[in-house]
Amino acid sequence: MYLYDEFDERLVRERVAQFASQVERRLSGALTEDEFRPLRLKNGLYLQLHSYMLRVAIPYGALNARQLRQLGFIADVHDRGYGHFTTRTNLQFHWARLKDVPTVLGLLADAGMHCIQTSGNCIRNVTADPFAGVAFDEIEDPRPVAELIRQWSSLHPEFEWLARKFKIAVSGAAQDRTVMKSHDLGVRIVRDAASGEIGYRILVGGGLGRSPMEAQILRDFLPRQDLLAYLEAALRVYNLAGRRDNKWKARIKFLVHDIGVEAFRAQVEDEFARIDKAKTNARPAEEARIAAFFAAPPYENLPGVSRKLERSIARDEELARFVEHNLTRHKRKGYAALTISLKPVGGIPGDISSDQMRVVADLAEQYSFDEARVTYAQNLVLPHVRLGDVPHIFARLKEQGLASANVGLITDIVSCPGLDYCGLATARSIPIAQALAQTFADPARQKDIGELSIKISGCINACGHHHVGAIGILGLEKKGAESYQFTLGGDPGDSYALGELLGPGLPAEKVPEAVERLVAVYLARRQPDETFIETTRRLGLAPFKTAFKEIADAVA
Amino acid sequence: MAAAKRPELPAILVANDLREGEVVFATLEGWTRDPRRALVVQDERAAEALRDFGAKEFLRARVVDPQLVAIENAEGAPRPRHYREALRALGPSVRPDLGKQADFPL
Known part of the structure; x- marks a missing residue:
C-alpha cells in the first residue's frame, strides 16, 4: 500500500495549517459564510441537516489497520462513535464540529489521510476496483495508476476551480467493478490485441444525477507513458469549454453530449498534440517508485482447497452461506478476497461503529497483509485471506454483527444517507433500505432470488446510484410527503444500462410490496440460471410495469 | 431586491450554530438547543x-442559515409542519439515540 513521502506529508500538513487559519478567521467573523463555504468544501466539510459533515478521502478505497484505528479514534473522540462509507468509497463523519475540524484533520494526517478534494468543483477522490491486485481476471493492478492520478490531481493548480466536480475511476480487470461508465472520466487498463502492449482505454462523459448519461470511448488505446498528458488535455478542454453559467449543465457529460464525442475528441487530440509530453507525463522512475508500493505481498504456497475450511463448512450452515456469497476468487491459489458486508438486516447501509473499525483493523493486520478496501457498494474487503483462516475470521466478524452472508443479494442494498442526514435530500432512503432488508431477510429466500441489486437515492443527485440498480428507488417530495419512484433494469457493469421508469411514485409503506411484486414476476418467468437483471433484459419492461401498476393504481 | 416571502404562521426561527454545527432555535434570550424552548x-x-434577529446573528458569525419554519403546536414542543424540518428538529429517524430526540423528552 502507498505510504506518504516527505512531499505528500508536507502538502497535507500545510493544508491542515491553512484550513485551521481559515476556520479561525471564520469563527472570528473575519470571513463571511459566502467566503468560507468554498474553502470548507475544498476540505470535505459540508453543513448538513443536523450538523457539519466531514468527508474523509479513501483513495481508491485502500485502508490499512492504522488508518482504520485512527478513524475509530476520531469517531469516538470527535464524532458519535461511527462513520458512514459512501458510494465513492469515502468515509463520512456526520456530527463534526467546526471548531474541532482542524484537530481532526491533524489526526487524519498522522495516519496518512486527508479530506482534500472530497467536495467542491475539483477532481474528486479517485476510485478503483476493490479487488485490485488480487482479481483473477486482472490484466494489471490499477492501483499504481490510481495513485499516480491522485498525486497529479491533488491541488493541481489548473484544475482547482473546475466548472463542476469531476470523478475518475480506474480499472485493470476484464470485468468492470467500478461503475466506470458513470464517471466523468474512466481509465481502463487494456492489452492491445495486435502488439500485446498494455495501455489505457479512456472513457468520458458518464454521470448519474438528474441527467444520467453513459460514458463513451474517448480514446480506444492510449500508450501508457502518455496518460497524464492525455488526462491534462481532456481536463483542459473541459475547463475551457464546459459551461459555467448553469450549475445543472456544467458537468463534462453535457459538453460531450452537446458537441458530440467526435468533436470533443478532436479538441482533446489537438490539445494533446500541443502538450509538452516530457514535462507533463510522469517520469518512469517515479512510476516505478509508486508501483513498488503495490508489489504482491509475501504469499505462501498453498493448495487450492483448504481441508480446514471444507470441514468447517460441513459443520456450519451459516459459514457455508458466508463462503458462498462473500468470498471472491483470488489470483493466488489458496487465498480469497473476503467481503465484509455492511448491510446487516435492519442496519444502516455503509455504517460502521468504531468498535467494528477496530475489529476490521485487527483482522486486516492479522490475516490480510494489513490491507482492507472499501467498495462502491458500501462494503469492505479483506483482499488477501488464506482459505484456512476464513472460519476464524467469520467467527470474529459474527461477534461484531459483521458476518451478513448477503453480498450481491437482494439485502445488499446501496443507499445514500438521504434525508435522515443530508441537507440536499428530498426524502429518506435508509428506512426504505431497512424495510426492504427486513422483508427479504430469510436467507433461503435471498438465495432463491439470487443476484439482485437494489439502489436507493434520497434525491435526484443520485448518490445512491439508483439509475444503475436492477431495481432503482428514488425518493422525492410529492404534495408535501415523501414519494418513491421506481426504475428497472439498471446495470453498473460491462452490460451498463440506466434503469427505466416503472410508473408514478409510491408512498414509503408501499415500497416493500412493490418490490415483492417485481420479484414475483421474475420468479414466475425466469429461465434456469437466469438472474433478475437477465430476465428483465429478455422480457423487457412490460410484465414488470403491469405488476407495478396494480400497486400504483391502488395507491392513486 | 425581491420582497421577502411572507412567512407561514405560526413559526419558529431555526439555524445551525456556527461553531458546533448543531441545530439551534431562537428564544427571547438568544439561542437554545432545546426545541421545546423555541x-x-x-x-x-x-x-x-x-427574521431580523436571525440576519443579525448570521452577520455576527454566531449562526448559519437562519430561517423561519412553519409549525403546529404539539404537546410540549412546536412541531415543524414540513417533514424535512420535523426531522431536523428531532434527529435522524433511524438513530433515535442521536439528535434532539435523544437529548430532550419530545
Missing part, C-alpha cells in the same frame, strides 16, 4: 422581528 411567533410583525 420562541413561537403568531403574527407577521413578530415573525419579521425574528
Whole structure:
C-alpha cells in the first residue's frame, strides 16, 4: 500500500495549517459564510441537516489497520462513535464540529489521510476496483495508476476551480467493478490485441444525477507513458469549454453530449498534440517508485482447497452461506478476497461503529497483509485471506454483527444517507433500505432470488446510484410527503444500462410490496440460471410495469 | 431586491450554530438547543422581528442559515409542519439515540 513521502506529508500538513487559519478567521467573523463555504468544501466539510459533515478521502478505497484505528479514534473522540462509507468509497463523519475540524484533520494526517478534494468543483477522490491486485481476471493492478492520478490531481493548480466536480475511476480487470461508465472520466487498463502492449482505454462523459448519461470511448488505446498528458488535455478542454453559467449543465457529460464525442475528441487530440509530453507525463522512475508500493505481498504456497475450511463448512450452515456469497476468487491459489458486508438486516447501509473499525483493523493486520478496501457498494474487503483462516475470521466478524452472508443479494442494498442526514435530500432512503432488508431477510429466500441489486437515492443527485440498480428507488417530495419512484433494469457493469421508469411514485409503506411484486414476476418467468437483471433484459419492461401498476393504481 | 416571502404562521426561527454545527432555535434570550424552548411567533410583525434577529446573528458569525419554519403546536414542543424540518428538529429517524430526540423528552 502507498505510504506518504516527505512531499505528500508536507502538502497535507500545510493544508491542515491553512484550513485551521481559515476556520479561525471564520469563527472570528473575519470571513463571511459566502467566503468560507468554498474553502470548507475544498476540505470535505459540508453543513448538513443536523450538523457539519466531514468527508474523509479513501483513495481508491485502500485502508490499512492504522488508518482504520485512527478513524475509530476520531469517531469516538470527535464524532458519535461511527462513520458512514459512501458510494465513492469515502468515509463520512456526520456530527463534526467546526471548531474541532482542524484537530481532526491533524489526526487524519498522522495516519496518512486527508479530506482534500472530497467536495467542491475539483477532481474528486479517485476510485478503483476493490479487488485490485488480487482479481483473477486482472490484466494489471490499477492501483499504481490510481495513485499516480491522485498525486497529479491533488491541488493541481489548473484544475482547482473546475466548472463542476469531476470523478475518475480506474480499472485493470476484464470485468468492470467500478461503475466506470458513470464517471466523468474512466481509465481502463487494456492489452492491445495486435502488439500485446498494455495501455489505457479512456472513457468520458458518464454521470448519474438528474441527467444520467453513459460514458463513451474517448480514446480506444492510449500508450501508457502518455496518460497524464492525455488526462491534462481532456481536463483542459473541459475547463475551457464546459459551461459555467448553469450549475445543472456544467458537468463534462453535457459538453460531450452537446458537441458530440467526435468533436470533443478532436479538441482533446489537438490539445494533446500541443502538450509538452516530457514535462507533463510522469517520469518512469517515479512510476516505478509508486508501483513498488503495490508489489504482491509475501504469499505462501498453498493448495487450492483448504481441508480446514471444507470441514468447517460441513459443520456450519451459516459459514457455508458466508463462503458462498462473500468470498471472491483470488489470483493466488489458496487465498480469497473476503467481503465484509455492511448491510446487516435492519442496519444502516455503509455504517460502521468504531468498535467494528477496530475489529476490521485487527483482522486486516492479522490475516490480510494489513490491507482492507472499501467498495462502491458500501462494503469492505479483506483482499488477501488464506482459505484456512476464513472460519476464524467469520467467527470474529459474527461477534461484531459483521458476518451478513448477503453480498450481491437482494439485502445488499446501496443507499445514500438521504434525508435522515443530508441537507440536499428530498426524502429518506435508509428506512426504505431497512424495510426492504427486513422483508427479504430469510436467507433461503435471498438465495432463491439470487443476484439482485437494489439502489436507493434520497434525491435526484443520485448518490445512491439508483439509475444503475436492477431495481432503482428514488425518493422525492410529492404534495408535501415523501414519494418513491421506481426504475428497472439498471446495470453498473460491462452490460451498463440506466434503469427505466416503472410508473408514478409510491408512498414509503408501499415500497416493500412493490418490490415483492417485481420479484414475483421474475420468479414466475425466469429461465434456469437466469438472474433478475437477465430476465428483465429478455422480457423487457412490460410484465414488470403491469405488476407495478396494480400497486400504483391502488395507491392513486 | 425581491420582497421577502411572507412567512407561514405560526413559526419558529431555526439555524445551525456556527461553531458546533448543531441545530439551534431562537428564544427571547438568544439561542437554545432545546426545541421545546423555541420562541413561537403568531403574527407577521413578530415573525419579521425574528427574521431580523436571525440576519443579525448570521452577520455576527454566531449562526448559519437562519430561517423561519412553519409549525403546529404539539404537546410540549412546536412541531415543524414540513417533514424535512420535523426531522431536523428531532434527529435522524433511524438513530433515535442521536439528535434532539435523544437529548430532550419530545
